[in-house]
Amino acid sequence: MDKKLFQHTSAPLRGKGIGVSATALGIADASAQGWSILHEDVSLPAAVLRHEALLHNLEWMRRFTAAYGVHLAPHGKTTMSPELFRLQLQSGAWGITVATAPQAREAWLAGARRILMANQLVGKANMAIVAELLRDAGTELFCLVDSPDNVAALGGYFRPQALRVGVLLEIGAAGGRTGVRDAAQVHAVIAELARWPDAVQLAGVEVYEGVAPDEAGVRAILQHTVTTFQQLHQAGALARRPALVSGAGSAWFDVVAEEFSVLAGDPGIEVVLRPGCYLTHDVGIYRDAAKRIHASNPVARQMGSSLQPALQLWAYVQSRPEPGKAIIALGKRDAAFDAGFPVPALHYRPGTAAPVAAAGHWKITAMMDQHAFLDVGDQDDLRVGDMLCFDISHPCLTFDKWRHLLVVDDAYTVVDAISTQF
Amino acid sequence: MDKKLFQHTSAPLRGKGIGVSATALGIADASAQGWSILHEDVSLPAAVLRHEALLHNLEWMRRFTAAYGVHLAPHGKTTMSPELFRLQLQSGAWGITVATAPQAREAWLAGARRILMANQLVGKANMAIVAELLRDAGTELFCLVDSPDNVAALGGYFRPQALRVGVLLEIGAAGGRTGVRDAAQVHAVIAELARWPDAVQLAGVEVYEGVAPDEAGVRAILQHTVTTFQQLHQAGALARRPALVSGAGSAWFDVVAEEFSVLAGDPGIEVVLRPGCYLTHDVGIYRDAAKRIHASNPVARQMGSSLQPALQLWAYVQSRPEPGKAIIALGKRDAAFDAGFPVPALHYRPGTAAPVAAAGHWKITAMMDQHAFLDVGDQDDLRVGDMLCFDISHPCLTFDKWRHLLVVDDAYTVVDAISTQF
Numbered sequence: 125m126d127k128k129l130f131q132h133t134s135a136p137l138r139g140k141g142i143g144v145s146a147t148a149l150g151i152a153d154a155s156a157q158g159w160s161i162l163h164e165d166v167s168l169p170a171a172v173l174r175h176e177a178l179l180h181n182l183e184w185m186r187r188f189t190a191a192y193g194v195h196l197a198p199h200g201k202t203t204m205s206p207e208l209f210r211l212q213l214q215s216g217a218w219g220i221t222v223a224t225a226p227q228a229r230e231a232w233l234a235g236a237r238r239i240l241m242a243n244q245l246v247g248k249a250n251m252a253i254v255a256e257l258l259r260d261a262g263t264e265l266f267c268l269v270d271s272p273d274n275v276a277a278l279g280g281y282f283r284p285q286a287l288r289v290g291v292l293l294e295i296g297a298a299g300g301r302t303g304v305r306d307a308a309q310v311h312a313v314i315a316e317l318a319r320w321p322d323a324v325q326l327a328g329v330e331v332y333e334g335v336a337p338d339e340a341g342v343r344a345i346l347q348h349t350v351t352t353f354q355q356l357h358q359a360g361a362l363a364r365r366p367a368l369v370s371g372a373g374s375a376w377f378d379v380v381a382e383e384f385s386v387l388a389g390d391p392g393i394e395v396v397l398r399p400g401c402y403l404t405h406d407v408g409i410y411r412d413a414a415k416r417i418h419a420s421n422p423v424a425r426q427m428g429s430s431l432q433p434a435l436q437l438w439a440y441v442q443s444r445p446e447p448g449k450a451i452i453a454l455g456k457r458d459a460a461f462d463a464g465f466p467v468p469a470l471h472y473r474p475g476t477a478a479p480v481a482a483a484g485h486w487k488i489t490a491m492m493d494q495h496a497f498l499d500v501g502d503q504d505d506l507r508v509g510d511m512l513c514f515d516i517s518h519p520c521l522t523f524d525k526w527r528h529l530l531v532v533d534d535a536y537t538v539v540d541a542i543s544t545q546f
Numbered sequence: 547m548d549k550k551l552f553q554h555t556s557a558p559l560r561g562k563g564i565g566v567s568a569t570a571l572g573i574a575d576a577s578a579q580g581w582s583i584l585h586e587d588v589s590l591p592a593a594v595l596r597h598e599a600l601l602h603n604l605e606w607m608r609r610f611t612a613a614y615g616v617h618l619a620p621h622g623k624t625t626m627s628p629e630l631f632r633l634q635l636q637s638g639a640w641g642i643t644v645a646t647a648p649q650a651r652e653a654w655l656a657g658a659r660r661i662l663m664a665n666q667l668v669g670k671a672n673m674a675i676v677a678e679l680l681r682d683a684g685t686e687l688f689c690l691v692d693s694p695d696n697v698a699a700l701g702g703y704f705r706p707q708a709l710r711v712g713v714l715l716e717i718g719a720a721g722g723r724t725g726v727r728d729a730a731q732v733h734a735v736i737a738e739l740a741r742w743p744d745a746v747q748l749a750g751v752e753v754y755e756g757v758a759p760d761e762a763g764v765r766a767i768l769q770h771t772v773t774t775f776q777q778l779h780q781a782g783a784l785a786r787r788p789a790l791v792s793g794a795g796s797a798w799f800d801v802v803a804e805e806f807s808v809l810a811g812d813p814g815i816e817v818v819l820r821p822g823c824y825l826t827h828d829v830g831i832y833r834d835a836a837k838r839i840h841a842s843n844p845v846a847r848q849m850g851s852s853l854q855p856a857l858q859l860w861a862y863v864q865s866r867p868e869p870g871k872a873i874i875a876l877g878k879r880d881a882a883f884d885a886g887f888p889v890p891a892l893h894y895r896p897g898t899a900a901p902v903a904a905a906g907h908w909k910i911t912a913m914m915d916q917h918a919f920l921d922v923g924d925q926d927d928l929r930v931g932d933m934l935c936f937d938i939s940h941p942c943l944t945f946d947k948w949r950h951l952l953v954v955d956d957a958y959t960v961v962d963a964i965s966t967q968f
Contacts, residue, residue: 139967140648144674164670167648201879201916223916224875226562226589243916244864246875246931248586248896252566270865273930301917302865302873309867442666443692443724445731451724453646453668456884457623457946457968474670493942494623494645494665495723508695509668520915524879524947527968545561546879546949 129175129531130207135543139527140458141170143538151528154541161438161511161536164474168511169439169454171522171529175539177434178403178531182215184431185402191423192381192395193388197221197240197370199400202520205529206234207542208403219264221398225250228265230545232257240370241267242330242398244274244302245289251281258287266290266327266368270304272316279320288323292330292368293356295349300335310352314361326361328368328394329353333376339416342376346383353387366394374401375413378421401519404435408464408517435522435529437466437514438536439496447502452512455494459514460521465491466514468498473510479536482512551597551953552629557965561949562880563592565960573950576963583860583933583958586896590933591861591880593944593951597961599856600825600953604637606853607824613845614803614817615810619643619662619792621822624942627951628656629964630825641686643820647672650687652967654679662792663689664752664820666696666724667711673703680709688712688790690752692726694738701742710745714752714790715778717771722757732774736783748783750790750816751775755798761838764798768805775809788816796823797835800843823941826857830886830939855937857944857951859888860958861918863932869924874934877916881936882943887913888936890920895932901958904934 132152143159195218219238296303372380439454468482531540554574565581617640641660718725794802861876890904953962
């Protein structure tokens with residue numbers, strides 16, 4: 125099987141976490157180098173994507189959303205990788221979700237022509253970036269609105285340019301993040317939209333259910349979203365055909381699929397889910413979510429397999445200053461640390477046959493910019509120069525630490541590389 | 547005065563936090579665009595460096611270290627900016643400090659020919675990167691050692707290549723990070739070094755005092771470092787002339803200067819301090835440090851002025867969903883959040899004359915990947931589309947969120963830009 129998955133950008137391969145080469149390489153050259161993590165061909169720390177797990181997750185989510193008859197617009201903010209965006213689009217994604225105007229441009233440059241900016245679009249320069257994309261007649265772009273002020277700003281910007289931006293009314297929750305809180309706010313937004321039909325098109329309704337504190341709260345805001353959507357749809361307020369309804373971060377996408385499935389059969393409606401972390405998954409917040417999903421969601425149960433952690437970090441033991449402590453050359457510059465520290469998965473001593481499972485009691489207890497503190501047993505055989513492979517929690521804040529990630533096979537040989545464009 | 551400070555790389559200007567242009571720009575083009583933050587020419591969020599404050603801080607540290615007769619090798623891991631490295635070198639820096647081999651390469655590419663890698667050098671690929679730099683006869687590079695295993699690995703790698711790497715013995719503290727803990731560990735390292743005189747040169751002694759819990763602890767480890775240095779120096783164990791002694795992160799550089807001043811007058815000794823955050827300073831951990839410094843350090847008191855916060859973030863209010871809450875389009879993707887959240891400094895409503903001071907009670911209470919939650923008063927006049935300028939805490943973890951930072955004058959007009967190479 126050809127493991128060179130990606131259409132590459134022309135980005136030079138430069139910086140940390142790549143193989144050492146006597147000549148200047150582009151990112152497309154990585155696949156031909158034969159670099160092996162275990163042979164120490166790569167400067168550690170390095171971030172790697174497990175090829176098989178990545179493809180498994182891609183297919184898992186394709187089947188899951190297909191089973192519910194819903195569309196997928198993966199949140200691109202997670203990876204911000206043109207190569208991964210293309211992979212997701214080739215795998216049938218309806219579009220790419222982003223959080224900002226510069227991210228929208230990156231998604232467009234990677235080939236997305238349906239872009240869901242799951243955020244308010246604010247500021248002239250950000251609107252100018254979006255305007256540039258909208259001038260391409262083949263591009264649909266939707267942003268969120270939750271205030272008349274923002275609708276007026278969008279209308280005032282796009283009308284003089286004879287452009288029309290799609291918007292989704294964002295449903296919020298009291299104490300939550302963005303989004304309208306009550307009927308009065310809905311009406312105020314709808315009233316302002318009526319002033320700008322040529323410049324701001326209400327295409328549907330959106331919610332980010334992740335602000336709710338628990339499953340009951342998640343279901344409540346989703347049901348409220350369905351109700352609001354149906355009211356607007358039946359009132360003819362949604363100008364796009366089919367009308368859009370969108371929800372789902374990476375933790376509750378199954379519940380969103382369930383709750384929105386009442387709308388999914390209607391040809392006049394497109395249900396769009398937008399998880400971002402499924403592609404790499406993790407062993408922290410999203411593994412916890414997957415456990416809940418497999419315990420409760422019938423489609424996931426029927427599919428048997430689950431998402432697999434595909435993003436790992438390799439690093440060296442750099443110091444063993446005290447018996448129960450190892451200092452690892454891996455820091456806040458390399459890994460997310462806001463939702464649990466990296467978790468040792470494998471231990472490899474260069475020159476030995478193969479990695480072995482890391483001891484279950486090895487645990488990172490603190491991280492600095494460029495170091496991690498690993499608690500180990502006083503008698504454990506862990507030496508300076510040994511390599512550790514870590515699983516991670518929170519892919520988003522790990523991806524943004526890397527300009528390149530290496531794609532590896534099961535033997536941790538580099539078969540490809542991807543770039544990020546944060 | 548010419549505000550174009552920098553020798554630029556050829557990096558394309560792409561991504562977030564830059565001005566909108568119809569044509570593809572390189573980073574060297576930014577100065578000619580006349581972009582104004584206040585006129586909304588720039589996509590927010592954006593990271594800006596205040597030109598005058600940057601130059602002030604540069605000069606302040608030059609004078610401070612000169613007063614103590616010590617050298618400066620600014621820690622490059624903070625900014626990882628070739629433009630800023632060159633500025634520091636032009637301002638008289640002895641060299642550039644880094645934390646990893648890829649960072650060492652970036653420092654070298656930016657022009658540094660004395661590179662202090664204030665970390666252990668581990669792994670074949672990392673050693674290969676360093677070997678490439680050492681083949682330039684005009685380059686001196688020093689890394690840290692704290693174990694015989696690491697010394698043996700360095701010797702085994704560099705001897706066959708007929709290269710010699712400089713090393714500093716790292717002094718550690720019980721319960722701390724890296725570094726030797728006791729005389730037995732010192733002797734073990736020295737004994738191993740004796741096996742590799744041609745390949746591993748003991749050039750001096752290093753300490754990172756920031757692992758100590760308080761000033762008494764900091765002074766104790768510094769004094770222990772001086773004693774160890776003197777013993778090794780007098781024993782003829784330090785092969786470089788002048789011998790090196792180095793300490794100082796960004797919080798205790800004054801105390802390091804004081805404690806190491808007993809060595810600074812000796813022409814056979816080079817004292818090298820390596821703070822990294824002084825160049826941009828902050829309003830969090832390093833402002834706290836500056837307060838202590840000005841209360842206790844006679845040189846700093848005599849200099850009168852203090853370091854100034856030079857790194858700021860501009861962002862939009864994107865939603866005002868509840869009376870006491872504003873949602874800001876600024877997240878963990880844009881700012882450090884591990885040592886205090888960004889602090890509102892200025893409030894600007896596009897179209898008005900000038901920014902005003904942000905209300906003192908406005909406070910970020912939480913951050914998500916792309917959003918910040920700002921507590922405001924129920925009656926405060928803060929609208930969707932308003933701009934806020936934030937000071938930050940922890941420059942290191944802010945810089946690494948940006949591939950470009952704009953340099954601005956006091957009116958927040960863009961006068962230049964810098965790149966980062968994380």
